[in-house]
Amino acid sequence: AKKHKFWETQPVGQFKDVGDTSLPEGPIEPPTTLSEVKQEPYNLPSPYEWTTCDMDSEETCNEVYNLLKNNYVEDDENMFRFNYSKEFLRWALRPPGYYKSWHIGVRAKTSKKLVAFITGVPARIRVRDEVVKMAEINFLCVHKKLRSKRLAPVMIKEVTRRVHLENIWQAAYTAGVVLPTPITTCQYWHRSLNPKKLIDVGFSRLGPRMTMSRTIKLYKLPDQPATPGFRKMELRDVPAVTRLLRNYLSQFVVSPDFDENDVEHWLLPTEDVIDSYLVESPKTHDITDFCSFYTLPSSILGNQNYSILKAAYSYYNVSTKTPLLQLMNDALIVAKKKDFDVFNALDVMHNESFLKELKFGPGDGQLHYYLYNYRIQNALRTSELGLVLL
Numbered sequence: 001a002k003k004h005k006f007w008e009t010q011p012v013g014q015f016k017d018v019g020d021t022s023l024p025e026g027p028i029e030p031p032t033t034l035s036e037v038k039q040e041p042y043n044l045p046s047p048y049e050w051t052t053c054d055m056d057s058e059e060t061c062n063e064v065y066n067l068l069k070n071n072y073v074e075d076d077e078n079m080f081r082f083n084y085s086k087e088f089l090r091w092a093l094r095p096p097g098y099y100k101s102w103h104i105g106v107r108a109k110t111s112k113k114l115v116a117f118i119t120g121v122p123a124r125i126r127v128r129d130e131v132v133k134m135a136e137i138n139f140l141c142v143h144k145k146l147r148s149k150r151l152a153p154v155m156i157k158e159v160t161r162r163v164h165l166e167n168i169w170q171a172a173y174t175a176g177v178v179l180p181t182p183i184t185t186c187q188y189w190h191r192s193l194n195p196k197k198l199i200d201v202g203f204s205r206l207g208p209r210m211t212m213s214r215t216i217k218l219y220k221l222p223d224q225p226a227t228p229g230f231r232k233m234e235l236r237d238v239p240a241v242t243r244l245l246r247n248y249l250s251q252f253v254v255s256p257d258f259d260e261n262d263v264e265h266w267l268l269p270t271e272d273v274i275d276s277y278l279v280e281s282p283k284t285h286d287i288t289d290f291c292s293f294y295t296l297p298s299s300i301l302g303n304q305n306y307s308i309l310k311a312a313y314s315y316y317n318v319s320t321k322t323p324l325l326q327l328m329n330d331a332l333i334v335a336k337k338k339d340f341d342v343f344n345a346l347d348v349m350h351n352e353s354f355l356k357e358l359k360f361g362p363g364d365g366q367l368h369y370y371l372y373n374y375r376i377q378n379a380l381r382t383s384e385l386g387l388v389l390l
């Protein structure tokens, strides 16, 4: 049926193959030689042209920011829309070894307006015992006025072509919709930090038999973290955090294979983008635990009193001495202190162990994870997934 016309032509796990144990785990199609990769860009409908978005350029970064701010992902009831900041986009799109050519835009030939965007960044992802060079595909966005012109399939084929040109044959991506075929499906959970605002904007509702003051008291947090030695991560901590994180992530079926360069980029604190904290034992000065969250505001569509929701998203957390429950409560405490309205987390890794106890509530968004050109025999449990995509 029409349902997945495009995805049924792609090397991804097909629904019809689920459960077929005769199909081996690993790449679905072999790599080709670079000469066999299409050398010229795919054809766009005639009014449009490809452009490479130089995120170092203030002007271009502004165009990308505004396209996403006005046209990127909304919730099912169109009450909120992601509002990735320019600093966040620069962080997300320029990791070690990134390719500018993978920051792909579509412009209208006449007006030169940016009307669509899709990106890839290189990553080493371990799947069981194999470390695979992949592209992490993200920020697929088509202007609201150009929807259902079938632009997305040609943009996906173009970013795939440019990834192939760099001799990379696998990719990882997420979507809020079911496509062939998720390797796992996660649930978002939310911990209120500013319940009054969340109720006012319609994200949360006052519980039955609950007053506003009772609700505010329910979510109240201490003013300071509880764990002795809890502090912000610094450059000098990169080697120890890398060791801690690599060891911790090795237990999951799918996870990033971070080296010190990656840890320095992805986890060193950047104001209003990424926050990272660690526990340095006051006695031994060992680094025993780590927690991190990224800053991703949302536009609030159509509320009289507020226009921005300040949201923190749990990123990578490692607990070896401090109980994860206490570590994450300290993360909530510093997030509240930094005036976040809500702290979001997926039910991946060991997150399920603290979500309910720390008063997270389940969200309505499901997040499906996908691999391109790499078959995984059976879907993973969310607790087997050690990969957080932005």
Ligand SMILES: COc1cc([C@H]2SCC(=O)N2Cc2ccccc2)c(Br)cc1O
Pocket: 073, 074, 075, 076, 080, 081, 082, 083, 188, 190, 203, 297, 298, 299, 309, 311, 342, 344, 362, 363, 364, 365
């Ligand atoms: C509305 O329920 C949810 C919406 C979102 C996404 S869709 C567009 C947007 O902006 N979101 C971020 C957000 C907005 C509001 C609260 C928490 C997170 C997610 Br992710 C999970 C939810 O459960």
